[in-house]
Amino acid sequence: MTLVLPPKPRTWPKTLLIAGALVAFTVLTCLPAIGGVELDFASIAKNWRHGASKLAQLAQPDFSFLPRTWVPMLETIQMAVVGAVVAAAVSVPLTLWASRPTNPNSVTRGIVRTIINVIRSVPDLVYATILVALTGVGALPGLITLFLFDLGVVVKLVSEAIDSDKHAYLEAGHAAGATQFQLNRALALPQSLPLFANQWLYALELNVRISAILGIVGAGGIGRLLNERFGFYAYDDVSVIILEILVVVILIEVASNLLRRRLA
Amino acid sequence: MSALPAPPSKTQATVWSVIAGLAILACLVFLDVDWAALLGLPKSSWEYGVLMFSDPTWSKLPRALFETWRSISMAWLGAIGCVVISIPLGMLAAHGVGPTWLRLALRGLFAVIRAVPEVIIALILLTVTGLTPFTGALALGIAGIGTQGKWVYETIESLNDDASEAVSAAGGGKAAVLRWALWPAALPTLMSFALYRFELNIRMSAVLGLVGAGGIGSMLSNYTNFREWGTVGMLLIVVIVATMLVDLVSGAIRRRIMEGSRARGLVRRR
Amino acid sequence: MTNTAHAAGAPASAAWPIRLENASVTYPNGTAALKNVTLTIEPGEMVAVVGLSGSGKSTLIRTVNGLVPVTSGSVTVGPHEVSALKGRGMRELRSNVGMIFQAFNLAERVNVYRNTLVGRFAAQNALRSFFGVASPDDRRMALEALDSVGMLDKVWTRAGSLSGGQKQRVAIARALSQDPRVMLADEPVASLDPPTAHAVMHELTRLNAERGLTVLVNLHLMDLARDYTTRMIGLRYGEVVYDGPAASATDADFEQIYGRRIQPQDRLGAS
Numbered sequence: 001m002t003l004v005l006p007p008k009p010r011t012w013p014k015t016l017l018i019a020g021a022l023v024a025f026t027v028l029t030c031l032p033a034i035g036g037v038e039l040d041f042a043s044i045a046k047n048w049r050h051g052a053s054k055l056a057q058l059a060q061p062d063f064s065f066l067p068r069t070w071v072p073m074l075e076t077i078q079m080a081v082v083g084a085v086v087a088a089a090v091s092v093p094l095t096l097w098a099s100r101p102t103n104p105n106s107v108t109r110g111i112v113r114t115i116i117n118v119i120r121s122v123p124d125l126v127y128a129t130i131l132v133a134l135t136g137v138g139a140l141p142g143l144i145t146l147f148l149f150d151l152g153v154v155v156k157l158v159s160e161a162i163d164s165d166k167h168a169y170l171e172a173g174h175a176a177g178a179t180q181f182q183l184n185r186a187l188a189l190p191q192s193l194p195l196f197a198n199q200w201l202y203a204l205e206l207n208v209r210i211s212a213i214l215g216i217v218g219a220g221g222i223g224r225l226l227n228e229r230f231g232f233y234a235y236d237d238v239s240v241i242i243l244e245i246l247v248v249v250i251l252i253e254v255a256s257n258l259l260r261r262r263l264a
Numbered sequence: 265m266s267a268l269p270a271p272p273s274k275t276q277a278t279v280w281s282v283i284a285g286l287a288i289l290a291c292l293v294f295l296d297v298d299w300a301a302l303l304g305l306p307k308s309s310w311e312y313g314v315l316m317f318s319d320p321t322w323s324k325l326p327r328a329l330f331e332t333w334r335s336i337s338m339a340w341l342g343a344i345g346c347v348v349i350s351i352p353l354g355m356l357a358a359h360g361v362g363p364t365w366l367r368l369a370l371r372g373l374f375a376v377i378r379a380v381p382e383v384i385i386a387l388i389l390l391t392v393t394g395l396t397p398f399t400g401a402l403a404l405g406i407a408g409i410g411t412q413g414k415w416v417y418e419t420i421e422s423l424n425d426d427a428s429e430a431v432s433a434a435g436g437g438k439a440a441v442l443r444w445a446l447w448p449a450a451l452p453t454l455m456s457f458a459l460y461r462f463e464l465n466i467r468m469s470a471v472l473g474l475v476g477a478g479g480i481g482s483m484l485s486n487y488t489n490f491r492e493w494g495t496v497g498m499l500l501i502v503v504i505v506a507t508m509l510v511d512l513v514s515g516a517i518r519r520r521i522m523e524g525s526r527a528r529g530l531v532r533r534r
Numbered sequence: 535m536t537n538t539a540h541a542a543g544a545p546a547s548a549a550w551p552i553r554l555e556n557a558s559v560t561y562p563n564g565t566a567a568l569k570n571v572t573l574t575i576e577p578g579e580m581v582a583v584v585g586l587s588g589s590g591k592s593t594l595i596r597t598v599n600g601l602v603p604v605t606s607g608s609v610t611v612g613p614h615e616v617s618a619l620k621g622r623g624m625r626e627l628r629s630n631v632g633m634i635f636q637a638f639n640l641a642e643r644v645n646v647y648r649n650t651l652v653g654r655f656a657a658q659n660a661l662r663s664f665f666g667v668a669s670p671d672d673r674r675m676a677l678e679a680l681d682s683v684g685m686l687d688k689v690w691t692r693a694g695s696l697s698g699g700q701k702q703r704v705a706i707a708r709a710l711s712q713d714p715r716v717m718l719a720d721e722p723v724a725s726l727d728p729p730t731a732h733a734v735m736h737e738l739t740r741l742n743a744e745r746g747l748t749v750l751v752n753l754h755l756m757d758l759a760r761d762y763t764t765r766m767i768g769l770r771y772g773e774v775v776y777d778g779p780a781a782s783a784t785d786a787d788f789e790q791i792y793g794r795r796i797q798p799q800d801r802l803g804a805s
Contacts, residue, residue: 026344029337035330037337037397044393044402051392058388078291085288121507122500123467125383125474126484130496133488134312135301143297144305169649172639172705175599176712177629177656182663186648186655187641194643213383217474217485220296230387246379265681271690 057235065237069222069244076221077248079139079214080207083146088200090147091154092189095196098155099162101170102184113159120152124210128219139220142211149210150203154196161195162188197263201256208252212245316497324495328483328502335479336506338397338472339465342404346465347458350409354416355442360428361420370413377410386472400477404465412461419453420446452525456518463514466507480506549577549748550612550630550715552598557607559593559772567593569772570607577715580742580749582759582780585769586792591752594769595720598750599631600624612715629656632709636721638701642694646685646704649693650676653711672711679710683737699730706737717741719751723758728802735762755802756788 032038096102098112124145131141169191173183215223222241229237301308356362357370377385386403393399427445436444473481480503487495552575559568567590575581583591596602597609600616609616614627632653640649654672655663662669668676680686683703693701702722709717719738723731735751739762742749753759759766759780766783768776768791776783776791785796792800 026340029333029340035333035337037334037341037401039341040396040398043396044399047393054391075295078295081288081291082295117508117511118504121504121511123470123481123503125471126481126500126503129474129485129488130500133491134308135305136298138298139295140297140301143295168635168637168639169641171601172633172635172708173652173655175601175628175631175633175718176653176708177625177627178652179625179655179663181660182655182658183652185663186652186666187644190644191641209381213381216383216387226384230391242380242384245381245384249379249381265678266686268677269687269689 054233054235058239060236061239061243062236063240065240066244069225069241072215072222072225073244073248075139076211076215076223077208079142079146079211079220080204080252083143083211084150084200084204084207086143087147087150087154087203088196091151091158091200092196094151095155095158095162095192096184096188098159101162101165101167102180102188104180112155116152116155119148120156122148124149125214125217128214129217132218137218137220142214142219142221145214145219146207146211150207153206154199154203157199157202158192158195162192165192167191194263198260201260205249205253205256208249209245212249312493315493316500319494320498320501321492321494322498324498325502328480328499331473331478331480331483332502332506334397335469335473335481336466336510338401338404338469338477338479339462341401342408342465342469343458343462345401345405346408346412346461347454349405350412350416351454353409354413355420355446357413358417358420361438361442361446371417374410374413377407378414379410382407382468383471383475386468386477387475390472390475390477395476395478397478400469400472400479403472403477404468407468408461408465412457415457416450416454419450419457423449452521456521459514459518459521463511466510470503548715549746551575551577552716552748552750553608553610554594554597555608555610557597557604557609559590559597559602560605567602567772568597568604571772571774573767573774573777575748575750577748578742578746579765580739580763581751581765581767582763583750583752583767583769584754584756584759584788584791586754588771589769590772591754591769592720593772595633595718595750595752598716598718599628599633625656629712630714631716631718632706632712632714633718633720634702634705634709634722636724638698638705638725640693640701640704640708643692645690645692646680646696647676647689649704650680650689650708650711653679653708656712675713676707676711679707680704682710683707697730698726699733702726702730702734703737706734706741710741714747716748716750719749721752721754724754731758731802738762755800756783756785756796757801759783 028034029036030039094112094116098109098116100106100109103109103112127145127148128141131144135141135144167188169187170183173187211221211223213221213223213226215221215225216227218224222245226238226241229235229241353370354374357367357374359367361367362370382404385407386400389403389406390399393402423446427449428441431441431445469477469479470481470484473479473483474485476482480499484496484499484503487499552573554571554573557568557571558566560566571590571594583594585591593602597604597616598611600609600619604617611627611631614623616627619627651668651672654668654676658668658672677686677689680689683706685700685703685707688696688700688704693704696704717738722738723734726734735758738749738751741747749763751763753763760783763780766776766778766780767774768787770791770793776787778787788796788800
């Protein structure tokens with residue numbers, strides 16, 4: 001008895017096309033002539049031996065350097081906190097404007113969303129570099145950078161969460177003759193507070209990580225010290241700073257997780 | 265009217281709010297900020313905005329596009345490297361795949377890499393291997409392993425057991441379960457995460473350029489130092505457009521992938 | 535539009551009639567939900583609208599307060615012609631029309647008091663709304679409304695921790711605090727167990743009797759329509775197929791409205 005099989009679906013042309021596109025894209029990225037990256041594995045091997053001694057130094061932190069790091073580290077934390085708080089305040093009206101249930105007007109909603117998308121397209125250190133040139137070295141450009149970055153994160157994530165939730169109480173509020181503003185202020189805001197709190201804490205965690213490096217371009221915090229020590233090839237000091245950043249980041253994450261559980 | 269019950273006590277919330285408020289105030293007050301500059305900010309940002317965007321230096325656009333491709337290439341190759349390493353490692357770090365000691369060791373490695381900010385990983389790598397785009401790609405590849413590995417093992421663990429049980433019941437070993445049950449189910453999500461890694465890398469590559477690895481970031485850094493605002497404005501526009509384009513295309517592809525996988529789970533191929 | 539003070543339980547401001555004339559609603563996706571409906575509901579009547587899902591009940595009740603606009607024809611509630619209203623005028627109409635829903639539509643994380651206060655928003659000015667401070671009159675009306683439905687002891691409780699029946703009573707209080715002329719109820723008991731359903735229907739009947747409110751209730755259960763309302767309108771595929779006294783509606787009448795034989799799930803059962 002011979003078996004009659006149904007025809008096998010021809011998926012290979014499509015798969016070939018996708019694989020081909022990926023390979024072509026990758027090849028294009030490896031051509032230095034048009035700006036691609038030159039894959040120079042040989043130089044890696046060569047530099048590696050030079051770098052080995054640097055790595056060895058990194059593995060031996062010099063803890064006597066710690067006292068010099070307290071003030072810059074404190075500045076890092078202060079920038080992170082203030083940036084997160086100011087961004088949290090401003091994020092509330094912006095997020096409500098950017099979400100459909102709380103802002104039925106698609107024009108203003110589109111404008112706010114586009115502005116936020118543009119803000120999110122610029123990396124944090126790019127903001128910092130330009131702001132340092134605008135306002136001078138110090139904590140101010142760092143604060144503004146963190147503020148912009150946090151706005152981008154919080155508004156996008158919370159507005160998407162609000163969009164995907166059901167808000168039946170809004171229909172009842174409209175049926176009672178209330179304005180959108182009244183409903184947003186009295187009901188939508190308390191209802192979405194857990195979403196906000198979640199992202200505000202996340203922004204705080206991100207802030208600590210980012211503000212630690214903003215100093216590399218002069219925007220305040222411990223990054224400046226880090227860059228300076230790098231420049232002097234003092235890798236034992238560098239590793240102490242890195243460890244310190246690690247500790248603070250982990251502490252903030254733990255504290256933030258505890259807060260999340262209390263607030264939820 | 266019957267008796268109105270007493271409103272709940274607000275003392276605890278008030279006390280905590282006051283403490284939090286004081287802490288935030290302390291951070292603010294002791295921060296060394298040039299408050300005069302802050303007040304002048306709206307005006308000066310308008311002035312600089314005009315300088316940057318009223319007449320962007322389009323003549324330098326070809327060079328900008330060249331450097332943009334360099335950044336995109338760094339991001340792409342870094343993403344490939346990161347994904348290629350993190351998928352096997354992440355799978356081994358998932359419950360029920362590898363031995364416990366390996367799982368814990370790998371998860372610890374991911375956590376450590378994740379905790380250190382990517383720029384610092386990049387700086388360390390760059391000092392070891394030199395300031396070139398290739399090392400930038402390398403740095404992006406290694407720095408992303410922490411987060412990517414975590415996503416991989418979380419994805420594997422969130423798959424339901426049906427297919428794995430079926431393969432084991434038919435006599436397949438760990439490798440067979442991996443190849444025939446876990447891999448096909450996890451593939452769409454893993455591909456989606458890989459594309460997301462590319463999107464994240466695009467932003468990171470500009471930052472690496474700022475610290476010297478080449479690409480659009482280094483061009484931005486140079487012209488900002490030269491205070492050539494017309495060029496800076498043009499570069500910002502290029503960065504914004506390029507990032508938004510990549511996000512758009514990559515986001516659309518990711519949505520197609522996830523929708524496709526959902527559909528395939530429910531409907532047999534005709 | 536001043537909703538001035540009045541003692542709880544006394545007759546409300548004079549109830550309004552509802553009039554639909556050739557009202558049709560076609561949704562953007564092409565579904566014709568209502569077809570040429572002409573109805574008059576006198577002030578103070580308690581009317582049930584019955585029909586299966588998809589018969590147009592939800593659409594009909596929402597044309598009364600403008601939540602769904604009519605595509606043709608007219609809807610008149612009291613002195614207001616609904617389709618001509620928007621913005622402030624629409625809000626004024628809605629402030630006189632109370633509505634309760636199948637899913638209660640309360641804000642779960644917000645306490646009962648603030649949920650009830652929503653009924654006073656139409657009368658509240660922007661400054662009070664921004665700071666979340668209600669006027670003494672608004673506060674009193676909200677609390678009295680809660681008291682009249684027996685939910686005053688839960689006034690500071692989060693709405694999310696209440697049972698279904700309690701939530702619906704809070705929703706009724708919210709509507710009552712508007713001092714409305716018309717009460718709309720869209721399947722108010724569909725999510726409630728039989729004893730609670732009977733209690734809520736009883737509440738609606740009481741409001742109709744004590745305050746003389748015009749009440750329009752969507753129901754999908756036959757016995758509730760027969761037991762609690764005086765007039766019944768049957769809808770099928772967007773058209774009125776029955777309009778008569780509720781108590782004397784026979785099973786055959788219901789079969790005509792439903793377009794199928796009566797089934798056990800069409801009856802609620804004893805309280």
